[in-house]
C-alpha cells in the first residue's frame with residue numbers, strides 16, 4: 001500500500017491533492033497547523049486510511065513527531081507533497097523582516113525539513129516521489145518579493161533533491177500553479193481591496209483557457225508526478241496555469 005503525506009492539506013489545493021491521491025489508491029496523512037478533520041473524512045469516505053497530524057512544518061521537532069505518528073498509523077511514507085504555504089504581501093519598501101521570514105520559513109524551511117525526514121525511508125525502500133508546490137509568482141509578482149523568492153527557491157531545492165535522490169529510485173518534481181480559486185487567493189484579492197468577482201475576471205481575461213483554475217486541476221498534475229508511471233520524469237517544473245505566460 002502506498003502512503004502519501006500532504007502538508008497544508010486541511011483546505012484548498014492540499015485538501016484536493018489528499019483526496020485525489022486517495023482516489024488513486026493511496027493512504028494519506030495530512031499535516032497542517034489547523035484542524036484537518038474535513039480532509040480526513042473525505043479520504044476515509046474513499047475507503048482509504050487517513051491520518052491527521054497537527055504540526056508546524058517549520059519546526060524540526062514537530063516534523064519528526066509527525067513522521068513517527070504517521071509511520072505508526074499508516075506505515076512507511078513513499079510519497080511527499082510539499083504544499084503548505086502562506087502569503088504576507090507588501091511592497092518591498094514596506095515589507096518587514098517578520099513578513100519576509102514567515103514566508104521563506106514555511107515554503108523553504110518547511111519543504112527542507114519534510115523532505116529531509118521523508119527521504120530516509122524512501123532511500124531504504126529504493127522508491128519514492130516528492131512533489132513540491134511552486135507558483136508562477138516564482139518569476140516575480142508585485143507585492144510578493146518574499147513569496148516570489150520562496151517559490152523560485154523551491155525550484156532550486158527540488159532540482160537538487162532530484163540530483164541527489166535519483167540514484168535511489170526517488171523523483172523530485174515541481175508543480176507551479178497560476179491563478180487557483182482557494183482561500184489563499186481570495187485573501188490576496190481582499191487585502192488589495194478588490195472584490196473577488198472583478199479580481200477573478202481580470203486575472204483570467206488574457207488566459208488562453210479564460211477561466212480560474214481549480215484545486216482539482218492542480219491535484220491532477222501532482223497525482224501524475226506522484227504515480228508510478230512518472231518514473232522517468234524528475235527535476236521538472238510543470239506549470240498548471242491555463243496557459244499563463246510570465
Ligand SMILES: NC(=O)c1ccc[n+]([C@@H]2O[C@H](COP(=O)([O-])OP(=O)(O)OC[C@H]3O[C@@H](n4cnc5c(N)ncnc54)[C@H](O)[C@@H]3O)[C@@H](O)[C@H]2O)c1
Nearest residue numbers: 008010012013032033056057083084085135177180182184
Ligand atoms: N491559490 C493559488 O492561486 C496558488 C497559486 C500558486 C501556488 N499556490 C501554492 O499552492 C499551495 C497551497 O495553496 P492554497 O491556495 O491551497 O493555500 P491555503 O492558504 O488555502 O492553504 C494552505 C494550508 O497550509 C497550511 N499551513 C500554513 N502554514 C503551515 C505550517 N507552518 N505548517 C503546516 N501547515 C501550514 C494552512 O493551515 C492551510 O491549511 C501553497 O504552497 C501556495 O503557495 C497557490
